[in-house]
Amino acid sequence: MTEYTLPDPVVQTEGARELARDLVVIPNRGVQLxxxxxxxxxxHSVLVVETGMGPGNAGTVLKFAADYAGGRTLYLTTTHFHPEHAFGAQxxxxxxxxxxxxxxxxxLATKGPGYLGMFRGLGEPVARQLEGVELAIPDIVYDTSYDLDLGGRVVRLRATGRAHSKGDQVVTVPDAEVMFTGDLAETGQFAIFPWFPPHDTDVSGIRWIEVIRRLAAAGPRVVVPGHGDIGGPRLLADVRDYLQLLRDETWVRRDSAMSEETxxxxxRALMIERHPEWAGREWIDxxxxCLCSEHAAV
Structure with missing residues (x-):
């Protein structure tokens, strides 16, 4: 992973945005991590989606959520186990x-400690947010689907299967047509592939394409990505089109026995030409x- 630079990965609740009745998002303001x-x-209940990185950020989120709930029961869920999404659950x-x-x-249980060490190495601002992290044990664990009744509103939690990670989860609010994708979708940046062989090779470009096709076909009115600006159905279509192009351009070269370095x-040059304004160019490589590895298995 690239070394993190300032600003600090700090959650700020002042800019919370209402997307629908009794549904708000604390935006990431374009801040990395x-x-x-x-x-x-x-x-009767309120669900929080994501914690922010570390107990300090999560404490800020909890205070906001508790004030917002006004005595209603609180639930917490996370879209996947990565540190800025789940390492504040404690x-x-x-x-x-x-x-x-x-x-x-x-x-979270098996790979969390390794990711904690890796992210602490991204620089002092990140390491500071991760001080005192203890990986939480979930209170409720479901298999593939869970419908959470908040009182007059049911929120759908769905495990997608292996894609960005093995444990990706999409959170949908049907009555508001709002979908939280986690890092299955980002706005204004290349898809994040946590491909770190031999330590972590769970990301699957092939499966990711299948998942994002299903999400795009669902046609949500509002899409809340893991990072970046909130959007609509076009956001999912853009991610789908990028992943398909990345696969096709990689595989056509792999078919010609071209070296992986070439x-x-x-x-990389082609993708940057197509999307010169997107951030996260290091994730193209x-x-x-990942897709070269999956090509060999097809």
Whole structure:
């Protein structure tokens, strides 16, 4: 991963934005390693989506959510186990029930310590936010689907299967037509491929394409990506089109027995030409590496 630079990955709740009745998002303001965070209400309960990185940020989110809930029961869920999304869950202990899918719970338990060490190496601002992290154990673990009744509003939690990670989860609010994708979708940047062989090779470009096709076909009115600006159905279509192009351009070169180094150089240049305004160019190389590996398995 690239070395992190300032500003600090700090959640700021002042700019919370209402997307629908009793549904707000704390936006990431374009700050690296800060996720978009959801707070979804019903008559008797409120669900928080994502914690922010570390107990300090999560404490800020918890205070906001508790004030917003006004005495309603709190729940917490996370879209996947990565540090800026889930490594603050300990702050919610005793205040909210922590709810995730089985694959994500396994990721958090088995891979969480390694990611904690890796992210601490990204620089002092990140390491400071991760001080005192204790990886939380979920209170409720489901297999593939869970419908959470908040009172007059049911929120759908769905495990997608392996894509950006093994434990990806999409959170949908049907009555508001709002979908939280986590890092399955980002705005204004190349898809994040956590491809770190031999330590972590769970990301799957092939499966990711299948998942994002399903999400795009669902046609949500509002899409809240893991990072970047909130959008609509076009956001999912853009991610789908990019991933398909990345696969096709990688595989056509792999078919010609081109070296992976040359494939990376050529595909990176092509993707930057197509999307010169997108951030996260370092993730193109990781995506090519992942898809080269999957090409060999097809």
């Amino acid at each position: 800060v996720p978009n965070i959801g707070v979804i209400g019903g008559t 702050a919610f202990t005793g205040a909210a029930a922590f709810l995730v899918n089985k694959a994500q719970a396994e990721d 494939i990376v150089e050529e595909v 990781k995506g090519v590496g």
